[in-house]
Each structure stands twice: as structure tokens, then as C-alpha cells.
Amino acid sequence: MARVVLHIGTHKTATTTIQDMFAHNAALLRQHGVIYPRLSRVAGHHGLVMEWNRLPEIYAVPNGSIETLKQLSKDYAHVPGTLFLSSEEFSRGKPGARVDFRAVRELLSGFEGISVVCVLREQWQFMQSIYLQASKERQPPKPSVMIQSVLKQDMTDGLWTDYNLLYDHLLEAFAPEEIAFLDFDTCRRHPDGIVGAMLDHLGCGLSGASLQVVHGGQSNVSPLSLPTWAACAISEPDRAPAWLIESTTGAFRAEHGEEATPCLWTRGEFAQLTTYSRRRNDRLSERVKAVQPDFRISQSEPGETVVFRDGLAASFWTRCCRWMYRARKPALSG
Known part of the structure; x- marks a missing residue:
């Protein structure tokens, strides 16, 4: 049976580590029924959201989001196994940057099954990591400003901090049984870390220890x-x-x-x-x-x-x- 799993983040839950490890071990994963395609110059599939959220050109896919999703369906919808697509940008909540999952689902309708997996972490840690990521690129918002944004808008830097709102958005296109949430700290405590936890979720029979390690097993690590x-x-x-x-x-x-x-x-x-x-x-x-x-x-x-x-x-x-x-x-x- 051909199915597709959308790994939608959230941000700062070791998404880059998963993407780098899966891209580096794509051949081994393919042997075990998991297809992780290379779509652009980066390991993550961020170019798939650019129809809805304009990201830097380094993430762009050559034929655009819509045509690439159509092509993925054409290439893999009849191939036994699981197509695994990963980008934390799928989980953005800011109006004007939210992905239309109904459209994504329609474009991938050739698959026999489609599901979503999303890793969540406690909000104070999540927001702290967002601050640190922003600091790599610009002067980040003051912590007190982030607090007020969360308390008044349930959002910071365009990302939902009330995960119920993310769930509501997903329910517009997916049934509850097609949505899986994983706890970040529980995944980190997995014997093979978060990569091992994701492999377990996919049910491919591989352990994290089977994969070749890239970047020391940790990508995009934040400073203190x-x-x-x-x-x-x-x-x-x-x-x-x-x-x-x-x-x-x-x-x-x-x-x-x-x-x-x-x-x-x-x-x-x-x-x-x-x-x-x-x-x-x-x-x-x-x-x-x-x-x-x-x-x-x-x-x-x-x-x-x-x-x-x-x-x-x-x-x-x-x-x-x-x-x-x-x-x-x-x-x-x-």
C-alpha cells in the first residue's frame, strides 16, 4: 500500500536533525519502504509550502509547490511504501502563511492513505528556542514582548503557542485518526533519540542506530x-x-x-x-x-x-x- 506521511514540525523540535539524517540515509530508508526525496538544495521539504508562505529562494523547488506535489503523487502513489515529506513550515499559523491542507490533500489524493505527524514541546521551551533561532538572523523580539503576544494572540513569531489552534487547522483537512502528536521530551528520551522515535512511528523496522550519523546527530543546535x-x-x-x-x-x-x-x-x-x-x-x-x-x-x-x-x-x-x-x-x- 502506498501512503504519504506529512511531518509538519513543529519548529525547534529537532526537525532539521530528522531531515538531515533521513536525507543522508535515503538509500537505506528506501530499502525499508520509506521514501525520502531530495527536492531542493536543502534536506527539508520547505519548498512544498511556498505556494502559501514565501520563504527564501534557497528552499524553492524548481517547478513550484503545486506541480511538485502533483509530480510526487505521480511518481510514488503507486509505489509500495511510505513517502515521508518533512517541513516545519507546514505548521505556521500566521494568516497569509498558513498552508491549505485541503489543497495539499487533494494534490496527494493518488495515495491510498495520508496522515500527519507533529512533534510538540512545552511552550516555555518552544518559545525560548524560537527566540534563539531568531537571534541567528536578526535582533529577536524582547522576551516580555513575546509573552504578551502569546497571552493576547496565542502566537509568537507567526507560530501557534496554543496547539489546539494548530489541531483545529489540521482538522479542516484530516480526520482525528490521521493526525498523530508526539511529545518532544518523550521522543528525546527514546533509546535512539528523536530520529529513532520517528522511525518507530513510521513502522519501517529500522532503528536509529542503523542510520549513518550526520552532523554528530544534532543539526541546527541553539546557543545558551x-x-x-x-x-x-x-x-x-x-x-x-x-x-x-x-x-x-x-x-x-x-x-x-x-x-x-x-x-x-x-x-x-x-x-x-x-x-x-x-x-x-x-x-x-x-x-x-x-x-x-x-x-x-x-x-x-x-x-x-x-x-x-x-x-x-x-x-x-x-x-x-x-x-x-x-x-x-x-x-x-x-
Whole structure:
């Protein structure tokens, strides 16, 4: 039976790692009934959403989203196995950038079955990772602004933070039994990590240990949150350069030790996000209980090693100045 599985993210749930590993091991996967096609210069299939969301040209597929989806159906709808298409851009919620899944489903209607798999993570972690990803490209929004956006609009940076809204959007095109949610932290605890968890979901009989590792098994790794925030605060309105983030990271480790876990939020913001997420995540669990009775989004409690944003003392900023001076001293002396 030919089927297609859409892996739609969400963002910052090891999507790039899955895409890179699947692309690198495409031949082995094909032998076990999983087809992972190369569509553009990047491993992810982001070009498939560009009919609805204009992304950088590096992601574009030569014949455009619509024609490529038609061609995929023509090429693989009658081939036994599973066509696995992966892009976190499928899960964007901003009006004007949302994918029309009814159209996607129609374009892939040649397949005997179609389903969606989506990895979700606790909102405070999800939002923190979004901040860090944005910081690689531009000056990111202030954490307090992100909090207000979430509390008022259930969205940040064009991404839904109330996952019930994403579920509503998917239900416009898919039946509940065609939608599978996976918990990010549970996937990370899989013996073969999130790649192994995804292989298990596909039921292809392969283990993560069978795949050749690329990029050390982790792609697009984010820097530490609080040092990055500190670097962004210093460089505002410009994007924080790598040398500055390295300096603030060194200062943070010197101040708090190697075991410290930085958290982008203040204690008050963390409490707000915890209240916000638990109510919404409990509702999602209840809604999917008929088809996924055991699904829950992991909820974490801050340990003793967590350093919140309002826990940074003046001594940390003094250390930042010293690390910055040492980093630039060769240029200054020259």
C-alpha cells in the first residue's frame, strides 16, 4: 500500500536533525519502504509550502509547490511504501502563511492513505528556542514582548503557542485518526533519540542506530538562552555577532558554573507560561484521547540549577565586559 506521511514540525523540535539524517540515509530508508526525496538544495521539504508562505529562494523547488506535489503523487502513489515529506513550515499559523491542507490533500489524493505527524514541546521551551533561532538572523523580539503576544494572540513569531489552534487547522483537512502528536521530551528520551522515535512511528523496522550519523546527530543546535539574550541586549538594535555570544557565554559559565541551566524567562514570566500551557495542553490531551489515549505534553519544573533572567546579578555583567575586552583586545592593540 502506498501512503504519504506529512511531518509538519513543529519548529525547534529537532526537525532539521530528522531531515538531515533521513536525507543522508535515503538509500537505506528506501530499502525499508520509506521514501525520502531530495527536492531542493536543502534536506527539508520547505519548498512544498511556498505556494502559501514565501520563504527564501534557497528552499524553492524548481517547478513550484503545486506541480511538485502533483509530480510526487505521480511518481510514488503507486509505489509500495511510505513517502515521508518533512517541513516545519507546514505548521505556521500566521494568516497569509498558513498552508491549505485541503489543497495539499487533494494534490496527494493518488495515495491510498495520508496522515500527519507533529512533534510538540512545552511552550516555555518552544518559545525560548524560537527566540534563539531568531537571534541567528536578526535582533529577536524582547522576551516580555513575546509573552504578551502569546497571552493576547496565542502566537509568537507567526507560530501557534496554543496547539489546539494548530489541531483545529489540521482538522479542516484530516480526520482525528490521521493526525498523530508526539511529545518532544518523550521522543528525546527514546533509546535512539528523536530520529529513532520517528522511525518507530513510521513502522519501517529500522532503528536509529542503523542510520549513518550526520552532523554528530544534532543539526541546527541553539546557543545558551541567557548568554544569547545578554549579547542581544548589548548589541541592540543590531544582530548579536558570534564573538559577542561566545563572550557572554563564557561570562555566564564563569559566574554560574558548567551545570547551570539558563532560562530566558523571569520567574514571573515562567509562572505565567506554566499556567497558560497547562490549561491548553490538558485540553488538547482531552481532545485527542479517543485516538491517542496516552498523549501528554511533558511539563517540567525548574530545578536548583536553573538560572532565570531576573537571577542575573551585576557581577555577571561585569564578567561580560571583561570577556568582551579579552575577545577584542588583539584588534584594539593592533
